[in-house]
Amino acid sequence: MKDPAIFDMENPGEISWCPGCGDFHILEALKKALAELDLEPHQVVAVSGIGQAAKLPHYMRCHFFNGLHGRALSHATAIKVSNPELVVLAIGGDGDMYGEGGNHFLHTIRRNPDIANFVHNNMVYGLTKGQASPTSPLGFRSPTSPEGTSNLPMNPLAVAISLGAAFVARAFSGDVDKTKEIMKRAILHRGYALVDILQPCVSFNKVNTFKWYRDNTYYVGPEHNPRDPQAALALALQADRWPLGVLFVNPHPTFEETRSAYGDDARPLFRRPRDPRGVREFLEAHYR
Amino acid sequence: MANYPRANLGDVSLVLCGAAGQGVQTVEQILVKLAKAAGYHVFASREYMSRVRGGSNSTALRISSFPVRAPVDRIDVLLPLNRGVRSHILERIDGGTAILGDPEELGDEFRRWEGQTVPVSFLSLAREVGQALFAGVVAVGVLAALLEIPREKLEEALRRHFGGRGTDMADKNWAAGARGYAEGEALRRSGRLEMDLVADPAVEGAILVSGTEAVALGALAGGCDFCCGYPMSPATGVLQFLVAQARRFGVVTEQAEDEIAAINMAVGASYAGARPLVSTSGGGLALMGEGISLAGITECPVVIHLAQRPGPATGMATRTEQGDLDLALYAGHGEFPRAIFAPGTLEEAFFCTQRAFAQALKWQSPALVLTDQYLVDLSHDLPIPDLERHATGDYLIETKEGYRRYAYAEGGVSPRGVPGHGEGLVGADSHEHDEEGHVREDFALRQRMHAKRMKKLEGLTRDALPPVLVGPEDHRCLVVVWGSTRPVGEEALARLGRKDTALLSFPQVYPLPPSTKDFLARAERVVAVEGNATGQFARHLFLATGRRPDASVRRWNGLAFSVEWVAQELGKALDEGGEMA
Numbered sequence: 001m002k003d004p005a006i007f008d009m010e011n012p013g014e015i016s017w018c019p020g021c022g023d024f025h026i027l028e029a030l031k032k033a034l035a036e037l038d039l040e041p042h043q044v045v046a047v048s049g050i051g052q053a054a055k056l057p058h059y060m061r062c063h064f065f066n067g068l069h070g071r072a073l074s075h076a077t078a079i080k081v082s083n084p085e086l087v088v089l090a091i092g093g094d095g096d097m098y099g100e101g102g103n104h105f106l107h108t109i110r111r112n113p114d115i116a117n118f119v120h121n122n123m124v125y126g127l128t129k130g131q132a133s134p135t136s137p138l139g140f141r142s143p144t145s146p147e148g149t150s151n152l153p154m155n156p157l158a159v160a161i162s163l164g165a166a167f168v169a170r171a172f173s174g175d176v177d178k179t180k181e182i183m184k185r186a187i188l189h190r191g192y193a194l195v196d197i198l199q200p201c202v203s204f205n206k207v208n209t210f211k212w213y214r215d216n217t218y219y220v221g222p223e224h225n226p227r228d229p230q231a232a233l234a235l236a237l238q239a240d241r242w243p244l245g246v247l248f249v250n251p252h253p254t255f256e257e258t259r260s261a262y263g264d265d266a267r268p269l270f271r272r273p274r275d276p277r278g279v280r281e282f283l284e285a286h287y288r
Numbered sequence: 289m290a291n292y293p294r295a296n297l298g299d300v301s302l303v304l305c306g307a308a309g310q311g312v313q314t315v316e317q318i319l320v321k322l323a324k325a326a327g328y329h330v331f332a333s334r335e336y337m338s339r340v341r342g343g344s345n346s347t348a349l350r351i352s353s354f355p356v357r358a359p360v361d362r363i364d365v366l367l368p369l370n371r372g373v374r375s376h377i378l379e380r381i382d383g384g385t386a387i388l389g390d391p392e393e394l395g396d397e398f399r400r401w402e403g404q405t406v407p408v409s410f411l412s413l414a415r416e417v418g419q420a421l422f423a424g425v426v427a428v429g430v431l432a433a434l435l436e437i438p439r440e441k442l443e444e445a446l447r448r449h450f451g452g453r454g455t456d457m458a459d460k461n462w463a464a465g466a467r468g469y470a471e472g473e474a475l476r477r478s479g480r481l482e483m484d485l486v487a488d489p490a491v492e493g494a495i496l497v498s499g500t501e502a503v504a505l506g507a508l509a510g511g512c513d514f515c516c517g518y519p520m521s522p523a524t525g526v527l528q529f530l531v532a533q534a535r536r537f538g539v540v541t542e543q544a545e546d547e548i549a550a551i552n553m554a555v556g557a558s559y560a561g562a563r564p565l566v567s568t569s570g571g572g573l574a575l576m577g578e579g580i581s582l583a584g585i586t587e588c589p590v591v592i593h594l595a596q597r598p599g600p601a602t603g604m605a606t607r608t609e610q611g612d613l614d615l616a617l618y619a620g621h622g623e624f625p626r627a628i629f630a631p632g633t634l635e636e637a638f639f640c641t642q643r644a645f646a647q648a649l650k651w652q653s654p655a656l657v658l659t660d661q662y663l664v665d666l667s668h669d670l671p672i673p674d675l676e677r678h679a680t681g682d683y684l685i686e687t688k689e690g691y692r693r694y695a696y697a698e699g700g701v702s703p704r705g706v707p708g709h710g711e712g713l714v715g716a717d718s719h720e721h722d723e724e725g726h727v728r729e730d731f732a733l734r735q736r737m738h739a740k741r742m743k744k745l746e747g748l749t750r751d752a753l754p755p756v757l758v759g760p761e762d763h764r765c766l767v768v769v770w771g772s773t774r775p776v777g778e779e780a781l782a783r784l785g786r787k788d789t790a791l792l793s794f795p796q797v798y799p800l801p802p803s804t805k806d807f808l809a810r811a812e813r814v815v816a817v818e819g820n821a822t823g824q825f826a827r828h829l830f831l832a833t834g835r836r837p838d839a840s841v842r843r844w845n846g847l848a849f850s851v852e853w854v855a856q857e858l859g860k861a862l863d864e865g866g867e868m869a
Contacts, residue, residue: 013728045707047556050718058717058726063707065559066717066727068582071552074544078556078564081540082514083708086560107545255542260535261513270561270684270706272538274511276642276675282536283505283672287495 004028004035007061015059017052018126022173022199026120027056029176030089033183034062044087047076049101052127053093053120070100073108076115077255083268084256087187088115095125098134098154105156109163109192113255116186116193119156120173122201123208130204137207156196157236161229161248166191168232168248172213173199178244185246191254198242220245290386290404291482292364299329299352300483301362302431305377306369309341311424314449315369316347318428322445323351324496324669326437327487331356331668335847338521338605344372351435353486357633357668357775361850365481367427369410371397376847386481388430390423406481413467422464429468434476434483439469491669498667499659500525502637503593507565508537509638509675510645512591514557514564516542516550518572521605522661523595526567547572551579551590558588559716561684561706563645567593570612571602577619580654584624586716587694587702587741589648589655593641596660598846607846608661610771610819613828616656617798623738625745627655628798629753632774636795637663638673640753646680647751651744652704658797660819662848663772687712692723696736700743745799752801759790765862766811768837770794770825773817773849780854789862797825800832808835815861817841817854 008031017023034044044062048054050069057064063086067075076090090097097105097119108117124142125131132142132149135156139148160168167189171179179197186193198217200210220243225231232248256262265272292300304319306312316332323330329352336345348363350356361380366373367388381387387398390410398405408430414422425446432442442465450461475481497505504526507515517527531541540562544550547568554564568576573594583590594616598609616628627647629640637659644655687705691712695702702723707714715725720737722728758778765788769777774793781791792807794800808814808829816826816837821844823837830836839861843849 013726041713042708042711045560055727057715061713063713064715064717064725065556065586066715066719066725067555067586068552068578068718071548071579071582074549074552075556075559078514078516078553078562079560079707081542082557082560082562083706086708103545104549107549111542259540259542261538261540263535265538268561268708269513269538269540269557269563270709272513274513274563274680276509276679278537279505279509279675280672282533283495283497287497287501288493 002035002038002040004031007031007034007041009059009061012059016055018203020202021052022122023053023056023120025173025176026118026179026197026199027059029180029183030118031060033180033187036180037184037187039087044089045079046089046091047072047079048091049096050127051093051096053091054096056091070096071104072096073101073104073117077108077111077113080113080115081256081259083270084114084262085268090115090117092119093126094119094121094123094133094135098156102134106159106163109160109165111255112166112191112252114190114192116183116195118183119194119196120199121156121196122199122205124201124205126201126204140207155236156194157247158233160194161232161236164250165194165248166250166252167193167246169195169246170242170244171195171197172217172244173197174210174213178219182246189249191251217242217244219243220247290480291484293485294364294384298354299350299356300485301360301364302349302351302367303346303363303365303377304349304367304369305344305346305373306424307342307372308337308339308345310370312345312347312369315424315428316349318445318449319431320349320496320667322432322437322441323435324491324494325441325445326435327489327491328352328435328485329355329488329491329669330496331358331666333359333662333666333848336606344370344374346377351485353488358779358851359776359848361852367431368394369424369427371395373397388481406475408471413471414464416467417464418460422461425461425464426468429465430472430475432465433469433472434481435485436483442469493671494669495672496667496669497634499634499637499664500529502634503641503657503659503664504529506638506641507591507645508533510591510642511563511680512565512645513538514540514554514562515567516544516553517567518544518547518550520569520572522597522664523567523569523572523593525664526593530565547575548579551576551592552582554590555579555583555586555588558583558590559586559706561709563589563649565591565593567595569595569597570599570615573612573615573619577621581620581622581624582718583654584620584622584626584741585718587652588716589652591641591644591648592654592656594656594658595664596658598844604846606661608819608848609844609846610660610773611824611844613658613797613824616658617828624741625651625653625748626798627651627653627748627796628658629656629795630658630771630797631663631795632769632771632793634668634670635673638675639678640795642675642678642680643753646678647748649680649683650751651748652701653744653748658771660772684709686710687714693725694721694723694737694740696723696740699747700740701747749799749801752799753796754801754803755807756793756795757790757807758793760787763788763790763811765789765813765815766807767791767858768814768816768825768829770797770818773819776849776851776854777817779851780858783851783855784859786862797828804829805833805835808833813838813862815839815841815858817858819849820844
């Protein structure tokens with residue numbers, strides 16, 4: 001077990017999260033999770049898109065790729081498959097992962113790269129100041145939905161379970177210890193692991209506050225069998241109180257494992273020699 | 289009755305027509321290999337409808353005693369396997385065309401040309417072997433005999449082609465081919481149809497590849513080890529080729545959910561040290577814009593193959609055009625350096641794609657390779673290219689503690705490290721960033737970082753491939769071409785036989801080398817030939833050099849240029865001047 005402080009920035013600049021933001025707790029849980037898994041900064045790549053949550057890689061010491069809005073899963077998938085020795089995390093908010101990146105969310109689940117996807121879900125847009133997000137509840141009032149949004153909220157857990165995701169969990173940022181434990185399981189799980197992290201937005205979401213989450217969530221007990229998709233789906237769809245914990249696991253071969261480029265050679269791509277003579281031999285053998 | 293090549297020509301132009309799914313491509317594949325094995329030069333180009341079954345597609349072959357690299361309108365022998373041949377083919381029949389067809393299939397479609405028709409019962413000969421499906425192979429046999437290709441070579445080729453489908457299929461196809469061969473020999477003996485070509489010993493040892501294969505193999509020669517894409521004609525072939533060869537060459541491949549995912553996977557792979565290629569057409573490239581911009585600011589080398597087809601929007605899915613130069617030049621918001629190659633020949637398709645990797649890696653920038661439907665679908669014989677001479681360097685360092693990915697560097701190129709290689713941490717950011725890659729809003733930093741990136745454009749310009757001059761140094765007129773129009777321009781000019789005119793071809797269209805200006809300044813008259821309506825390259829030349837081409841020859845109907853048409857239009861444009869660019 002390492003000291004979580006190894007993931008602290010040497011020269012932390014100004015952090016642009018609002019005071020009291022759930023993002024601070026998620027960052028704390030993540031550093032602890034990585035340290036407890038005995039990982040070091042040079043083994044980890046934090047990949048993100050755009051949004052308040054997506055700034056996290058700038059506040060933590062490790063490799064990072066802060067790419068485009070909605071595309072973190074594409075970047076993370078490719079980084080992992082190009083160098084399977086790296087621990088790859090895709091981090092972002094609900095707008096980033098489920099809105100702009102919705103199509104990649106669906107297909108990354110199907111593709112199953114061995115990455116952990118931490119989604120800071122506060123059900124509102126923070127960086128662009130308070131608009132409705134894909135997970136905002138029906139009737140949520142915002143500058144782009146002054147009468148209350150008429151779009152039904154997306155249920156990312158139910159979507160992931162129905163697509164057969166390798167690992168599906170829900171956490172609550174207010175509980176750093178349990179969030180850390182769920183993160184550790186997600187990182188260790190081989191394959192795509194979704195952790196939807198409920199998180200209050202102190203600036204723009206006056207409905208889903210810390211207290212609201214405390215009152216409306218509970219942890220699933222040991223009686224739940226996460227290999228049972230029907231049971232997992234029932235929990236994901238539960239509307240009165242939201243279950244937290246690991247809802248579903250479905251181990252199956254990862255994207256990297258199924259690439260024929262790794263059939264005879266386990267080395268990361270950048271370590272492989274490249275020689276145009278192979279192309280010449282191929283031309284001589286098949287195109288003469 | 290008919291003897292080919294025609295007077296003063298050295299090649300036979302053979303056009304095969306048939307419905308999609310009826311085996312025209314099989315006939316072409318076998319025939320091209322056979323002709324090459326017999327020592328003839330071969331050139332094949334295809335045009336097809338956007339259909340899975342039915343319609344009418346065609347392949348044009350030039351089988352020749354000397355190298356041929358461009359399509360002609362002239363049809364010496366037309367072989368319609370099905371009725372319903374489309375008017376753009378029928379219009380090309382002249383008094384010297386022989387039509388080799390089965391009256392049972394064609395009915396009276398070719399009645400107008402009854403005197404030029406050589407009836408062959410492909411269908412009944414095929415049914416003797418088993419079923420009408422073998423008609424195409426009967427036709428291969430007929431043509432093999434007419435081309436004086438030894439019977440045993442035909443047998444060998446057919447058995448090899450169909451061997452994978454079991455001995456019974458190989459036997460039946462050979463039986464069909466043999467029946468056709470006997471028919472062809474009879475035609476030859478009767479003097480109704482003769483072809484006299486001279487084998488060229490230089491063909492021995494040559495390879496026969498398509499544009500798609502040249503691009504994909506050029507990418508592999510450049511060290512490509514990652515390819516993803518979303519299927520889109522005419523770019524899909526490159527992805528499928530690399531998927532098929534993924535294990536042999538160690539290439540990670542994936543069909544992405546959309547082009548946005550494809551380009552972003554490529555950028556992510558590049559960050560991790562892979563050498564990625566994406567293959568797409570104009571509509572896909574339009575979706576990739578933001579990802580290309582990301583490659584620009586993160587300084588991640590990526591190579592994009594853009595196989596052009598007519599737009600706007602879906603345009604003509606299976607047809608050809610050079611309409612996306614502007615798109616390639618400007619795709620992606622913001623300012624960042626890039627390189628754009630436009631191979632004109634298959635040799636250049638190998639070399640430019642390999643070079644695109646070398647330049648992308650050296651200058652940590654996106655590089656594009658522009659082809660088009662015509663180029664990717666054509667094939668011909670060529671000597672094995674010297675790929676070793678252009679082997680691509682690694683341009684990677686092992687990082688140390690305190691590594692800064694975007695460290696200020698004189699020429700703009702910061703030493704490139706990748707995560708997992710050394711002790712350093714590697715950052716990348718789509719925001720303007722500091723030397724470590726962290727987002728920072730600092731106006732002086734912005735100025736410096738942007739200048740550092742743009743500095744690389746100077747290096748890319750120094751490295752830019754010079755244009756290729758074909759013809760007299762002391763020319764008065766200059767015909768300017770880019771991309772796939774080079775060979776057709778060359779043959780058209782040769783046909784015009786003008787001693788005062790040379791051809792200038794650009795295998796790289798951005799950045800243009802400084803010598804471009806001198807070339808244009810020296811010529812009294814400049815004519816640009818390009819496959820679009822607005823003269824994108826002519827405008828590009830004007831912006832880069834201040835010299836506006838005096839006239840243009842343009843075509844944008846979806847079909848490839850032909851030697852005859854370009855010669856005719858060039859003849860006019862060189863003398864009187866056609867429309868202004």
